Amino acid sequence: xxxxxxxxxxxxxxxxxxxxxxxxxxxxxxxxxxxxxxxxxxxxxxxxxxxxxxxxxxxxxxxxxxxxxxxxxxxxxxxxxxxxxxxxxxxxxxxxxxxxxxxxxxxxxxxxxxxxxxxxxxxxxxxxxxxxxxxxxxxxxxxxxxxxxxxxxxxxxxxxxxxxxxxxxxxxxxxxxxxxxxxxxxxxxxxxxxxxxxxxxxxxxxxxxxxxxxxxxxxxxxxxxxxxxxxxxxxxxxxxxxxxxxxxxxxxxxxxxxxxxxxxxxxxxxxxxxxxxxxxxxxxxxxxxxxxxxxxxxxxxxxxxxxxxxxxxxxxxxxxxxxxxxxxxxxxxxxxxxxxxxxxxxxxxxxxxxxxxxxx
Numbered sequence: 073x074x075x076x077x078x079x080x081x082x083x084x085x086x087x088x089x090x091x092x093x094x095x096x097x098x099x100x101x102x103x104x105x106x107x108x109x110x111x112x113x114x115x116x117x118x119x120x121x122x123x124x125x126x127x128x129x130x131x132x133x134x135x136x137x138x139x140x141x142x143x144x145x146x147x148x149x150x151x152x153x154x155x156x157x158x159x160x161x162x163x164x165x166x167x168x169x170x171x172x173x174x175x176x177x178x179x180x181x182x183x184x185x186x187x188x189x190x191x192x193x194x195x196x197x198x199x200x201x202x203x204x205x206x207x208x209x210x211x212x213x214x215x216x217x218x219x220x221x222x223x224x225x226x227x228x229x230x231x232x233x234x235x236x237x238x239x240x241x242x243x244x245x246x247x248x249x250x251x252x253x254x255x256x257x258x259x260x261x262x263x264x265x266x267x268x269x270x271x272x273x274x275x276x277x278x279x280x281x282x283x284x285x286x287x288x289x290x291x292x293x294x295x296x297x298x299x300x301x302x303x304x305x306x307x308x309x310x311x312x313x314x315x316x317x318x319x320x321x322x323x324x325x326x327x328x329x330x331x332x333x334x335x336x337x338x339x340x341x342x343x344x345x346x347x348x349x350x351x352x353x354x355x356x357x358x359x360x361x362x363x364x365x366x367x368x369x370x371x372x373x374x375x376x377x378x379x380x381x382x383x384x385x386x387x388x389x390x391x392x393x394x395x396x397x398x399x400x401x402x403x404x405x406x407x408x409x410x411x412x413x414x415x416x417x418x419x420x421x422x423x424x425x426x427x428x429x430x431x432x
Contacts, residue, residue: 225261
């Protein structure tokens with residue numbers, strides 16, 4: 073019976089949105105959200121209930137959960153955290169369920185913004201929408217919380233370039249990443265390429281994934297995706313090493329891509345023979361940095377993504393939008409972890425992972 077009621081409720085919401093969205097557009101949905109927030113000044117939510125929705129399942133998101141729960145406890149609001157393990161359809165279902173429950177605001181890392189217009193419009197119409205980690209700038213979101221993924225990719229590319237003697241080491245390079253539908257993935261990959269090749273930064277530039285790039289002493293042989301399938305991700309790395317026995321450098325631009333690259337390098341005895349410029353804070357990656365066969369890793373602040381998401385949504389339910397900059401981006405910069413700062417970073421990271429796993 074509950075399932076039937078939920079389906080009926082969702083259908084009525086969907087019909088309302090279908091009628092409104094084509095006329096209103098994203099700009100009007102943004103304006104409507106701002107009007108609701110302004111109304112909260114006179115009648116603020118006593119104990120708001122907000123949600124944080126990731127784009128997958130990983131330690132990265134466990135850390136973000138710790139930040140979201142900590143902010144909820146500090147600010148006195150209820151927090152729901154959702155990890156969609158089943159991809160796009162799973163995330164869509166979670167967002168729809170949260171809307172049906174009457175959630176006061178949602179921070180989401182959209183998996184495929186171009187194909188999630190309807191569900192993001194739904195959230196904006198019935199609740200409050202912000203994004204984290206991966207942006208959807210054309211959606212009716214009120215702000216984005218996270219790093220500039222092009223700049224972070226640029227940092228990773230420069231790390232790789234410096235580690236290969238500014239191009240003098242040159243050689244073949246392979247890029248591994250979960251998927252390229254996401255805004256963060258596209259920007260991160262392009263930043264890496266531009267940083268590695270020593271180009272003048274240009275976030276509007278786009279090199280096609282299927283194109284082999286010969287430039288500045290490097291040959292980027294390709295970009296391999298896996299749709300968050302770890303078995304496929306590992307097989308991609310193994311296959312590329314076999315196909316290109318003279319491979320000199322690789323990067324894994326999602327956390328598990330770098331972790332699996334370390335695993336394959338160990339299994340094949342290629343430590344030090346193939347350089348790795350990593351991304352995110354996998355335990356095996358940090359260990360390999362300390363051992364000296366990974367150049368370093370560019371890390372985000374997922375704890376900050378979770379904490380700031382809840383802080384911002386909580387403020388909205390009190391009628392306060394003062395923390396949102398004019399450009400709608402709350403920047404939480406990335407940083408590079410190398411051998412000299414790996415121990416201190418890992419100590420702090422373990423505490424945050426534990427807090428996320430223990431969070432209720």
